[in-house]
Amino acid sequence: MDKIKPRTLSGFMELLPKKQMQMERFMQVLRDTYSLYGFTPLDTPIIEDAQILLAKGGGETEKQIYRFQKGDSDLALRFDLTVPLAKYVALHYGELSFPFRRFQIGKVYRGERAQRGRFREFYQADIDIIGDGKLDIMNEAEIPAIIYNTFSRLGLKKFQIRVNNRKILNGFYAMQGLQEKSGEVMRTVDKLDKIGPDKVRAILTEDVGVSPEAADEVLRFIAITGTNAEVLSALEGYLGRNEIFDQGYEELSTVAGYLSAFGVPEENFRVDLTIARGLDYYTGTVYETAMLDHPEIGSICSGGRYDNLAEYYTDKPLPGVGISIGVTRLFYVLEEQGYLSDEAVTAPADALVLSMTGDMAPAISAATALRDAGIRTQIYTEQKKFKAKMSYCAKLGIPFAVLLGEDEIAENKLSVKNFETGEQVTVPAEEAIELIQSALAEKNRGTVITEK
Amino acid sequence: MDKIKPRTLSGFMELLPKKQMQMERFMQVLRDTYSLYGFTPLDTPIIEDAQILLAKGGGETEKQIYRFQKGDSDLALRFDLTVPLAKYVALHYGELSFPFRRFQIGKVYRGERAQRGRFREFYQADIDIIGDGKLDIMNEAEIPAIIYNTFSRLGLKKFQIRVNNRKILNGFYAMQGLQEKSGEVMRTVDKLDKIGPDKVRAILTEDVGVSPEAADEVLRFIAITGTNAEVLSALEGYLGRNEIFDQGYEELSTVAGYLSAFGVPEENFRVDLTIARGLDYYTGTVYETAMLDHPEIGSICSGGRYDNLAEYYTDKPLPGVGISIGVTRLFYVLEEQGYLSDEAVTAPADALVLSMTGDMAPAISAATALRDAGIRTQIYTEQKKFKAKMSYCAKLGIPFAVLLGEDEIAENKLSVKNFETGEQVTVPAEEAIELIQSALAEKNRGTVITEK
Numbered sequence: 001m002d003k004i005k006p007r008t009l010s011g012f013m014e015l016l017p018k019k020q021m022q023m024e025r026f027m028q029v030l031r032d033t034y035s036l037y038g039f040t041p042l043d044t045p046i047i048e049d050a051q052i053l054l055a056k057g058g059g060e061t062e063k064q065i066y067r068f069q070k071g072d073s074d075l076a077l078r079f080d081l082t083v084p085l086a087k088y089v090a091l092h093y094g095e096l097s098f099p100f101r102r103f104q105i106g107k108v109y110r111g112e113r114a115q116r117g118r119f120r121e122f123y124q125a126d127i128d129i130i131g132d133g134k135l136d137i138m139n140e141a142e143i144p145a146i147i148y149n150t151f152s153r154l155g156l157k158k159f160q161i162r163v164n165n166r167k168i169l170n171g172f173y174a175m176q177g178l179q180e181k182s183g184e185v186m187r188t189v190d191k192l193d194k195i196g197p198d199k200v201r202a203i204l205t206e207d208v209g210v211s212p213e214a215a216d217e218v219l220r221f222i223a224i225t226g227t228n229a230e231v232l233s234a235l236e237g238y239l240g241r242n243e244i245f246d247q248g249y250e251e252l253s254t255v256a257g258y259l260s261a262f263g264v265p266e267e268n269f270r271v272d273l274t275i276a277r278g279l280d281y282y283t284g285t286v287y288e289t290a291m292l293d294h295p296e297i298g299s300i301c302s303g304g305r306y307d308n309l310a311e312y313y314t315d316k317p318l319p320g321v322g323i324s325i326g327v328t329r330l331f332y333v334l335e336e337q338g339y340l341s342d343e344a345v346t347a348p349a350d351a352l353v354l355s356m357t358g359d360m361a362p363a364i365s366a367a368t369a370l371r372d373a374g375i376r377t378q379i380y381t382e383q384k385k386f387k388a389k390m391s392y393c394a395k396l397g398i399p400f401a402v403l404l405g406e407d408e409i410a411e412n413k414l415s416v417k418n419f420e421t422g423e424q425v426t427v428p429a430e431e432a433i434e435l436i437q438s439a440l441a442e443k444n445r446g447t448v449i450t451e452k
Numbered sequence: 453m454d455k456i457k458p459r460t461l462s463g464f465m466e467l468l469p470k471k472q473m474q475m476e477r478f479m480q481v482l483r484d485t486y487s488l489y490g491f492t493p494l495d496t497p498i499i500e501d502a503q504i505l506l507a508k509g510g511g512e513t514e515k516q517i518y519r520f521q522k523g524d525s526d527l528a529l530r531f532d533l534t535v536p537l538a539k540y541v542a543l544h545y546g547e548l549s550f551p552f553r554r555f556q557i558g559k560v561y562r563g564e565r566a567q568r569g570r571f572r573e574f575y576q577a578d579i580d581i582i583g584d585g586k587l588d589i590m591n592e593a594e595i596p597a598i599i600y601n602t603f604s605r606l607g608l609k610k611f612q613i614r615v616n617n618r619k620i621l622n623g624f625y626a627m628q629g630l631q632e633k634s635g636e637v638m639r640t641v642d643k644l645d646k647i648g649p650d651k652v653r654a655i656l657t658e659d660v661g662v663s664p665e666a667a668d669e670v671l672r673f674i675a676i677t678g679t680n681a682e683v684l685s686a687l688e689g690y691l692g693r694n695e696i697f698d699q700g701y702e703e704l705s706t707v708a709g710y711l712s713a714f715g716v717p718e719e720n721f722r723v724d725l726t727i728a729r730g731l732d733y734y735t736g737t738v739y740e741t742a743m744l745d746h747p748e749i750g751s752i753c754s755g756g757r758y759d760n761l762a763e764y765y766t767d768k769p770l771p772g773v774g775i776s777i778g779v780t781r782l783f784y785v786l787e788e789q790g791y792l793s794d795e796a797v798t799a800p801a802d803a804l805v806l807s808m809t810g811d812m813a814p815a816i817s818a819a820t821a822l823r824d825a826g827i828r829t830q831i832y833t834e835q836k837k838f839k840a841k842m843s844y845c846a847k848l849g850i851p852f853a854v855l856l857g858e859d860e861i862a863e864n865k866l867s868v869k870n871f872e873t874g875e876q877v878t879v880p881a882e883e884a885i886e887l888i889q890s891a892l893a894e895k896n897r898g899t900v901i902t903e904k
Contacts, residue, residue: 048461068518120499
């Protein structure tokens with residue numbers, strides 16, 4: 001028979017077992033942390049009606065989307081988790097209680113040009129809080145705590161949550177008479193890190209048509225840095241000149257003010273006036289998260305406050321706030337940079353039971369006892385030499401071999417070999433279980449990420 | 453702005469939050485149980501090269517598949533988890549250790565005619581054990597234990613794992629000179645439950661062209677029932693006439709013989725000579741699982757032994773054994789039949805913290821303490837009347853409200869209201885946490901499924 005060469009499409013992540021185990025632990029931390037904050041898990045279809053998915057229409061998204069016909073249906077694969085959420089909330093509005101807090105971790109699809117570290121199928125891990133008509137600023141204040149806890153529980157330390165408020169930016173640009181140009185100005189200012197203040201000033205005055213005075217004001221404004229208290233205090237100087245600005249200042253102060261009650265250390269949080277996050281969607285607090293040792297990676301968790309989640313589907317105003325982690329890309333980067341801990345068990349099993357006798361029944365009973373104690377156990381089943389069995393165990397990284405020969409069976413004991421220490425003991429089953437359990441607890445105690 | 457009517461495609465399951473929580477618990481039991489038996493989790497792409505996915509070609513599958521072009525690529529959505537596994541093992545052969553034990557729980561796609569209880573996007577939960585060239589019969593013997601434990605941990609009691617061996621069937625048909633017709637004969641025999649033995653006999657002799665003597669032999673054979681010991685003993689009468697049959701008998705005896713060591717009760721396991729499971733794929737032990745009170749549902753977990761997992765991609769013989777649960781359909785049926793337990797918490801949070809003062813800081817600190825203790829906690833953020841807050845809590849089914857007013861803050865205590873008992877106590881935070889934890893442990897102790 002002619003064989004077809006097996007391959008996986010480029011831009012699609014497919015991990016080997018050990019890496020997949022690390023990914024599972026990673027996702028488990030996300031699920032657990034999101035759940036702790038009272039978000040309910042959702043799972044929406046990957047395929048949606050293309051008309052609904054593309055209600056907003058236009059732009060880069062439409063080009064990247066996977067869209068196809070099936071029978072008479074015009075279908076598309078979701079390209080994010082926000083549009084399906086908007087559909088879900090509009091569709092099930094009457095059956096939900098608001099504020100509605102949901103998390104979703106799922107695959108999304110974008111047919112981008114394939115390149116290293118870019119994926120066409122990737123997981124996003126989103127949380128959103130949706131209000132019915134109104135949503136209190138406290139929700140925006142809680143988000144940095146969730147970001148902080150998520151990355152801390154993953155084991156990351158050197159990261160900074162950067163927060164701004166779109167009302168401050170909009171209000172400030174209005175003061176300078178730059179409302180009309182605010183989009184272009186923000187896009188230019190966004191390049192500050194890359195091209196420096198002089199070039200920003202040149203583009204603003206020459207290309208965007210900002211007056212030299214206003215350009216100086218803009219540069220002065222975005223140069224405001226320091227501790228959160230210092231930045232907020234510098235912003236006080238602009239108060240009383242624009243209502244939107246004043247609102248934004250009030251909100252930003254509230255968000256920053258509750259940080260210590262939420263247990264977010266000052267060093268992991270920074271008010272940053274250069275953060276803008278796109279143009280039309282966000283209306284209040286905006287968030288980015290930087291890995292301090294890897295600024296080149298960009299933001300690893302972003303989001304913000306918006307006023308109308310589902311405006312394409314319903315007249316009901318549904319304001320919300322949400323953040324998203326691009327899990328697949330983040331995992332890829334962490335792996336590349338050597339951030340993933342190798343300590344925890346990544347083998348399919350914690351213990352491999354090896355029978356040295358023809359009758360497998362004692363080995364099966366031992367395995368059943370281990371499993372009942374929560375130890376992931378494989379019975380080695382194949383007719384191989386002892387050495388081959390042990391090398392299977394070592395190759396997979398299974399930390400314990402449990403050996404059962406005539407002696408063990410006669411004495412009603414198990415021989416337990418710890419592959420890390422090389423130690424082997426022969427003890428009653430209960431003792432073997434305790435020994436394995438405590439060693440596993442030690443091994444699996446660490447976090448998914450370890451920083452060097 | 454014109455609104456687009458939100459809808460979810462028919463044949464696509466989209467659950468409301470409470471049902472989704474039950475689904476999550478359901479899947480967690482599958483993950484945990486599969487893991488206990490030493491299976492490693494895999495996650496393969498949902499989109500594959502259509503040529504690879506359809507290597508086998510032909511049949512119903514090809515008509516149902518979601519297939520589309522993107523640029524120059526001929527793509528398709530996976531329609532099961534077995535073909536992607538075959539591709540994975542052939543592709544990564546050199547990097548895997550055999551026996552390779554993996555589980556995968558993922559969405560698959562079949563564009564079937566939409567009808568009640570049938571889904572176009574549905575989860576399958578598969579385990580497979582793949583050998584390199586050979587795979588010991590012990591693997592086939594372990595599968596009923598995994599099925600038994602999976603459904604027991606879900607809370608199902610009245611189910612029966614039905615097991616047969618294709619070698620017994622093939623051997624028996626060879627004895628009757630029916631090798632050529634074995635496919636048609638098995639398909640006819642498969643209708644026994646529906647049409648009865650007389651009609652089966654009529655079809656065999658009139659349509660299939662089986663001699664009356666052979667038809668009687670077939671009917672006598674499939675009429676063999678009783679305890680496992682009785683069926684095996686009846687099969688002994690056929691030994692020595694066909695090598696394949698004798699092998700099958702040997703294997704079936706081994707599988708049945710290890711059941712008690714694996715802790716599978718006799719009443720949950722039955723040797724059933726009418727089980728065949730399709731024609732060309734399975735070559736040894738085959739499994740089906742029936743819900744005894746709902747035979748109309750059909751098998752809820754099926755599978756078997758096969759000789760060549762990846763024959764379309766590689767010359768390497770890769771025998772295996774696997775089973776699959778159609779999670780989405782099973783969940784749907786269990787829900788319809790009222791099998792899902794309402795005991796465990798299905799709310800997004802275990803506790804809702806309500807601040808009775810303007811300053812939210814004490815409420816935030818209380819929430820942080822609850823979360824640190826693993827209690828899923830939401831802070832109620834909106835400016836609403838007390839009654840509206842309590843009704844939000846009740847509507848979501850959050851079991852505990854934690855109230856913080858001037859008194860509680862002054863005394864450094866929390867008021868905890870248990871919504872189930874109506875009881876309210878004011879106690880120090882540590883005591884509140886213990887109280888909530890123990891009540892939650894009690895509530896969440898039960899299984900996902902409860903039988904009436």
